[in-house]
Amino acid sequence: MTRAATIALLSRSPAPESAALLAALPVPVVLLDGEDGFRHANPAAEQFFGLSSSQLMQMRLQDLVPADNPVFLLIDQARHSLITIADHELTLEGPRLHKPGITVQATPLPEERGAVLLVLQDASAARALDRRMNFRGAARSLTGMAAILAHEVKNPLSGIRGAAQLLEASVPEADRELAVLIRDEADRIRALIDRMEDFGEKPIERSGVNIHRVLEHVRRLAQKGFAPHIRFNELYDPSLPHVWGNRDQLVQVLLNLVKNAAEAITGLEHDSNGEITLTTAYQHGMRLAVPGSAARIHLPLVVSVRDNGPGIAEDMLAHLFEPFVTTKPAGSGLGLPLVAKIIGDHGGLIEVDSRPGRTEFRLHLPMLADGG
Numbered sequence: 001m002t003r004a005a006t007i008a009l010l011s012r013s014p015a016p017e018s019a020a021l022l023a024a025l026p027v028p029v030v031l032l033d034g035e036d037g038f039r040h041a042n043p044a045a046e047q048f049f050g051l052s053s054s055q056l057m058q059m060r061l062q063d064l065v066p067a068d069n070p071v072f073l074l075i076d077q078a079r080h081s082l083i084t085i086a087d088h089e090l091t092l093e094g095p096r097l098h099k100p101g102i103t104v105q106a107t108p109l110p111e112e113r114g115a116v117l118l119v120l121q122d123a124s125a126a127r128a129l130d131r132r133m134n135f136r137g138a139a140r141s142l143t144g145m146a147a148i149l150a151h152e153v154k155n156p157l158s159g160i161r162g163a164a165q166l167l168e169a170s171v172p173e174a175d176r177e178l179a180v181l182i183r184d185e186a187d188r189i190r191a192l193i194d195r196m197e198d199f200g201e202k203p204i205e206r207s208g209v210n211i212h213r214v215l216e217h218v219r220r221l222a223q224k225g226f227a228p229h230i231r232f233n234e235l236y237d238p239s240l241p242h243v244w245g246n247r248d249q250l251v252q253v254l255l256n257l258v259k260n261a262a263e264a265i266t267g268l269e270h271d272s273n274g275e276i277t278l279t280t281a282y283q284h285g286m287r288l289a290v291p292g293s294a295a296r297i298h299l300p301l302v303v304s305v306r307d308n309g310p311g312i313a314e315d316m317l318a319h320l321f322e323p324f325v326t327t328k329p330a331g332s333g334l335g336l337p338l339v340a341k342i343i344g345d346h347g348g349l350i351e352v353d354s355r356p357g358r359t360e361f362r363l364h365l366p367m368l369a370d371g372g
Contacts, residue, residue, distance in 0.1 A: 032075070049064065075116050207246075231274065244369065262276065307358075347366055
């Protein structure tokens with residue numbers, strides 16, 4: 001059934017049938033009266049707003065979103081024109097709500113004066129999928145580049161380093177610093193090439209991985225190493241099934257994300273105010289197509305790393321996973337692209353949301369199938 005047909009049916013159906021149909025829709029749908037009060041909200045809308053249906057029934061939309069938000073202009077236009085109107089990339093934000101990039105469709109119900117049906121669609125997952133495919137393309141280009149560099153550069157680089165070592169032992173003390181500089185730079189270039197070779201298209205060995213043990217291992221490494229003064233919060237779903245993945249690679253991914261979070265928090269006035277929150281959850285409904293086949297991967301396991309640092313600049317977010325893009329003075333810009341590649345190799349998806357005081361990386365991962 002098309003969405004237009006569904007809305008037409010809703011405008012004619014008795015309340016119980018309408019409620020059942022609304023409940024079956026996977027997208028958030030709310031019915032507003034002429035005063036923008038909530039008259040109905042389906043389960044997807046309850047999850048969207050973070051409130052139960054009974055709580056929403058006691059509220060108006062203005063209680064959640066400021067009255068000057070463009071969504072109210074959209075609703076008024078739908079009421080007066082008596083046609084369906086949609087707008088894209090709206091931000092619904094208030095004291096208890098932050099939903100950027102929302103597509104809102106407002107449909108008036110002619111048989112109920114002033115009533116408007118709102119369909120709310122979060123396009124962030126689709127955008128993240130588009131970015132993930134771009135990241136995979138960037139990773140493949142790095143693979144080819146690494147192969148060329150390994151073949152064409154490593155051998156002469158070894159000769160340059162060997163010559164620098166000979167010079168270091170034979171030149172006067174005043175010139176020895178230059179020989180050391182040549183040697184150190186040769187080592188740095190070789191290390192960079194070695195890191196790029198990590199992007200090679202190698203099959204990964206997978207098994208059932210207890211993601212909570214991985215997170216506990218990463219937390220211990222962080223607290224004993226680079227994040228001794230940062231407070232860690234752990235919000236885990238204890239019933240979570242095992243991830244279908246590679247344990248060592250997942251450690252590498254989460255250690256990278258936690259290290260980035262810790263470095264962001266270092267910019268706070270006092271490190272003791274810094275918090276990193278590690279979360280696991282089970283989420284229904286996330287599926288991705290497998291390239292080259294009709295199969296689809298179910299990604300119900302969500303692992304997130306959240307910090308209360310200053311946030312990521314808006315102009316950096318779209319390029320965050322691109323190779324050699326970094327905000328760190330001494331960074332190589334390969335850490336997050338490698339994270340994206342590893343998650344992509346697992347058939348998963350990575351998302352990031354950031355604003356001042358809150359940056360969250362979310363990993364959507366496949367679970368170990370029964371009997372797998």
